[in-house]
Amino acid sequence: MAYLNRRHLLAGLGASVVLPRAMPAIAASSDAAERLAALMQAGKAPGLHALLLSQGGKLVFEHYGEGADQGWDRQLGQVKFGPDVLHDLRSVSKSVVGLAYGIALAEGKVPPPDAKLYAQFPEYADLAAQPGRDKITIHHVLSMTLGLDWDELTIVYGDPRNAETAMEAAPDRYRFILERPIVGEPGAKWSYCGGATALLGRLIAKGTGEALPAYCRRVLFDPLGFGPSDWSVGRDGEARAASGARLLPRDLVKVGQLMLANGSWNGKSIVPAEWVKRVTTPVVQTRFGRDYGYHWYMGDIAAAQPLHWFGGIGWGGQYLFVIPARDLAVVIHCGNYRLSGQEQTAVMFALMKEVVLPSFA
Template sequence: MKRMMQSLDPTTKLDRRSVLAGLGASLIAPRVASAQPTADEIARRLTQAESAGRISGLHALLVTRGGRLVFEHYGKGDDEAEGRGPLANVVFGPDVPHDLRSVSKSVIGLAYGIALAAGKVPPPEAKLYDQFPQYADLAREAGRDRITIHHVLSMTLGLEWDELTVPYGDDPRNSEIAMEASPDRFRFILERPIVAEPGTKWTYCGGATAILGRLISNGTGEDLLAYCRRVLFDPLGFGPVDWAKGVGDGQYRAASGLRLLPRDLLKIGELVRAGGAWGGRQIVPRDWLTRVLAPAVVMENGGRYGYQWYLGASFAAVLPHPERWAAGIGWGGQRLYVFPALDLVVAQYCGNYDKPTAEQRRINDAIIDEVVLSGILAAHP
C-alpha cells in the first residue's frame, strides 16, 4: 500500500457555483483534512473490509480533499483490457494504466462541451438525423425528426437498446455487442426502432456515446483520441493514454474504450470539482459543466442522469445528511466520484468484471461508505 499527500494542481481553487448549481446541492463549508490521520484511518478501514470479504478485486483507490492527494492505494490481481483480452497477475501502481470502461462516457461528455464552445459540434437543440445526411432514408421515417442531440447526451433517445438485461460477452442480443459486430455502427444505432417518445425515458445506451464521439471527430477534423489529448488530456498533464478501437470498423469505442493512469483519472474528477478550471485555464466551459451536471432525466431506480454523468447521493450511516455526488461509472468497478460539498474526489479501479451488477454495487458501496467517507469523517469528525 502506498499513501501520500501532494497537490494535483496547486494553482486551482475550488469554484463550486457551476458544480453545485448543476447538482442542486446545498453548500457546506469544507474542512480540508491533514493527510496522515486521514490516510491511516482509510487504510485501517480498507484492511478491515478486505479481511471481512466486503471488498474484493480492488486495483487502485485514490482520494483527494481540497485538491490534496490524501490517500493512494494499489493492489494486485488479474485484469482485462478492452478488445485485447485478459491480463494476468498485474501489480498495479501509479504507472500502470487501467480501463475506464463506461467512465469513458463521462470524459466524452466533457470533451463534447469543449468542442461545442469552439463551434465544432451541434448544440443540444440540434436535430440528430440532420447531422448524418448519409442516412437520409432513416431521417425520413416518422418520429425520428423529434430526436435531438440533447436526447443523445442524456440517453433519452427513445430508441430500442438493451445493454443491461443481456450480459456482455458474445451474445448479439446485447445491443453494444451487436453494435461492435456491425459493419456500420452508426447506421446500426440510428436505425433502431422507436419505442418511446424522446426525452421521456432513460435507457442506458453506449450507442449514444458512440454518436457523440463521431460528432466530435467529424466536427473537429481530428480523430477522437488526438482531439481529446490536445484539448483535455495534455492541458491536465496526462501520461500515456490509449483508446480501444472496434475490430470491424476501426472506430474508437467512445463509450468504453479509454485507458488511463490512475492519477490521470483523478485529475478528471479534480477538473469537475474545480468548475472546469485547471492551472489557471478554463478547460471545460463553466456553463457547459453546469448543464452536464444538471439532472436531465430521472432513471427507473430513482437516480438522476445529466449529460453522460450520473447524479446521486450517499446515504452512508456515518454522514449527518445525504451527500450529493456526480459520478462516472464503469463495468467491473471503475468509478470516479465528485462530492462537491465535501471538497472530495474519489477514483477507483477494480477487476470485478465477472461479478453480477448487484455484487459490484455492494463492493462499491463498501469502498465509498465504509472506507472513504467513514475514514475521512472518523479522522476529522
C-alpha cells in the same frame, strides 16, 4: 509504529498503500488505510485494484492492489497495479466524452443540444425520412433519452443480442445505432445506450477533423498534464467511445479535481463552467434511482446529512465520484467483471461508507 503495522497488514494482503509526500491530512489517510485493511480482511472488497482520494485539490490517499485484469477485448493476466499502470475506465469513458463534447461545442465544432440528430448525418437520409425520427435531438443523445430500442443491461455483453455487442459487430456502427426501431417518445425515458456515446464521438470527430482519442488528448488530457493513455478501437478502426478509454488512476482523479474547480485547471478554463453545470444537472431518473444529466450520473449518499455527488460509473467496478461538499474526488478501480452489477455495487458502497466518508469528513 501503529501506522507501520497497518501498512504491513495491507502489504500482507497483497496490496500497497502510497501516501503522497505533500499530504495535508496524514491522520485521515492513516485512518483510511486502517479501515481499508479491515474491510479487505473481512472480504468485503474483492477485486480491488486501486482506490485514490483527492481533497482540497491534492492527492491525499492511494491504494494499489494486485490481481487478474482484462481490457475491453483482451485478457491482461495477473497485474500489479501502481501509479504508472493504465486501467480500463469502461463506461466512465462516457463521462469523459461528455466533457470533450462540451469543449468542442464551445469551439463551435459540434451541434448544440437542440439540434436535430439526423440532420447531422446526411449520409443516412433514408433513415432521417422515417416517421418520428425528426423529433430526436442532440439533447436526447446526451441524456440517453433517444426513445430507440437498445438493450445492453438485461443481456450480457458478448451475447450477439446485446446492443453494444451487436454494434461492434455491425459493418457500419452508426447506421446500426440510427436505424434502431423507435419504441418510445424521445425525452420520456432513460435507456442506457453506448450507441449514444458513439454518436457523440462521431460528431466530435466530424466537427474537429480529429479522431476522438486525439481530440481528447489535445484539449483535455494534455492541458491537465496526463501521462500515457490508450483507447480501444473496433474492427472498423473507430474508437470505442462508450467504454474504450484507459487512463492512469491519478489522471482520472484529475478529472474529478477539474469538475470540483468548475472546469478550470491552474487558473485556466478547460471545460466551460456552464457545461460542467449542465452535464451535472439532472435531466432524467435512471432505472437505478440515480439521476442522469449529460453523460454524468448524480445522486445523494445517505448519511446524517445527505451528501450530493456526481460522477461516472463503469462495468467491473470503475467509479469516479465527485462530492463537492467535502471537496472530494474518489477513484475506484476493480476487476470484478464477472460479478453481478449488484455485487459490484456492494463493493463500492462498502468502500465509500466504511473507508472514504468516515476518514475524510
